[in-house]
Amino acid sequence: MAEAIRLEHVTRRLEGEVPVTLVSDASLRIDGGECVAITGPSGSGKSSLLYLMGLLDLPSEGRVWLGGADTAGYGEVERSEARLRTIGFVFQSHFLLPEFSACENVMLPMRRLGAYDDATIRERARVLLGGLGLEDQRDKGPRQLSGGQSQRVAIARALANDPMLVLADEPTGNLDSVASRNVQRTVLALAHEQGRAVAVVTHDPDFAAQADRRVRIVDGRIQP
């Protein structure tokens, strides 16, 4: 499978009176169809690594290659475009926009992309929600959905523009065991059935065990 994301000796340092190193000399490659679990203790730099992979944050040193392209020269606009077209984010808290229904939340990235007409966007959102078992929930607001349902809506939203890379930051962290298992299956299927590259930050050892590869990070350093 083709390379989706590659980090080369990436360091992220917060400058200040007391400089803090969030990620130190991290190198990592994830290919399409591969699910990589990122584990480690709290505050070890897992989420920071994910934000660097998702071009939300810029490395202090090192390079990030997305789909074979060096992102070092990307400005804010290019990084946003890359996120819109090639990256899908799922967070621990579902982060659905409360003023929009489930379906409308899923439609948002497609509307921003502007590649489809309204009818197509709505139909694609319905298909995505249907694929995650949320056919009947699409017109409900986020407050009317359970935690597991909301997280699956967030996954549908992350898949809206058919990204090659899905970054999930503790997607099961706030869910009960049943909902957690459903979300785990969904996330794994993104890699194994849909061929996407998936990076999952998780504290759950069972979830991590199901991934194709585990990367452990301690004090910002990827452990050998």
Added chain:
Amino acid sequence: MIRLLVDVAARHLLARRRQSIVSLLGVVLGVSFFLSISAMMRGSEQDIIHRLVDNAPHITIEDDYRNPTLQPVSQLFPDAAVQLRHVVPQTETRGIRGYAQILDFLRRTPGLRASAVLSGQALASFAGKDRAIGLYGIVASEYAQVSTIRRYMVRGSLDELEANPNGIVIGDELARRMSLSMGDNLRIASTTGQVRTFKIIGLFHTGRSDFDAGQAFVALKRVQSMLDRPNRINTIVIKLADPNAARTEAARIEQRVRYKTVSWQERSEDLMSALAIRSVIMYAVVGAVLVVAAFGIYNVISTVVLEKQRDIAILRAMGFQARDIEGMFLAQGALIGAVGNVFGIGLGCGLMAGLMRIHFRVPGSTDVNYLAIDWSLFQFVLAGGVAMLAAMIAAYLPARRAAKVEPVDVLRGGT
């Protein structure tokens, strides 16, 4: 793309209905007050200027010089070092000399109409009542072209002065005060002591009581005779096709005829500057209402930006650019401004219609007056434009702040 930003903006505002309505009300009231007060002030200003331009000459040539003429001895020896004392000055007969040639010159100018006038003071007597009046000697057919007096004739006709040299046209207020009516004979005594009897052949009513009670029109030749100034006039009144050209045209005429030539702008300079100052004060006051409304908008959008940090971060993670976020919050300002404009202009129209119905009597006028309201598109564009500008400026600062939100900072705190 704009639809998406407006959609998100509208949802944000609708989610904070009470705050949004309060800020919307600020804009509605601001626009309506701005519109109604501005329309009233502009209306009255235009009314005043209209009266100045319409009812008075655009240019007046007076029997005077802007710079006093030198006595012949001074003209002859301009650089004399020796002062000649007890020189008897030359006495000039007042009036515009060679006015026929001046009129010929003026009438060659396209779009210019001119009429000669000789005015003076006189005493009108009838049935034991005396009143001081201003006597206007005119050539009726010419004067009618430069004056609106014909429009104000309520009885008889100004043109009859040409057929009847012993006729006189007076104001209805003078007629009322002296118990005169059409056909009555009125004795007029001039300042030279000459007395003549004129038959009333016309009455006018302009609504200005001083004019209606104090002016009389008589054939020019009669007045020249009564004032003992044959072939002299003291004023040439001019109307232009384009009143705004009066200032430059007056300068051109004065350069040629040398007599003091005054445009309506020069004559009304004090009034025009007072009107300009009044406009500045008015716009400052009504603008302040919109500034207060802008603070309301700033407040609601700032609150939304603060509350929506997490949503901003997730939108940025989705691929929305910083300028999209800025546009989203600017759209909130634009929405409040636009909706506020619609309702504000509606309310403003109601206020303007209400103001038009207010009637009053001003000192010096015998007619009932109504507030002049300017309904021109300019008023609506100005009120709407200022409100939109205020709304956009109010939205700009929080929008900029929203665009600068670093998604990573928010996500780190939220996860």
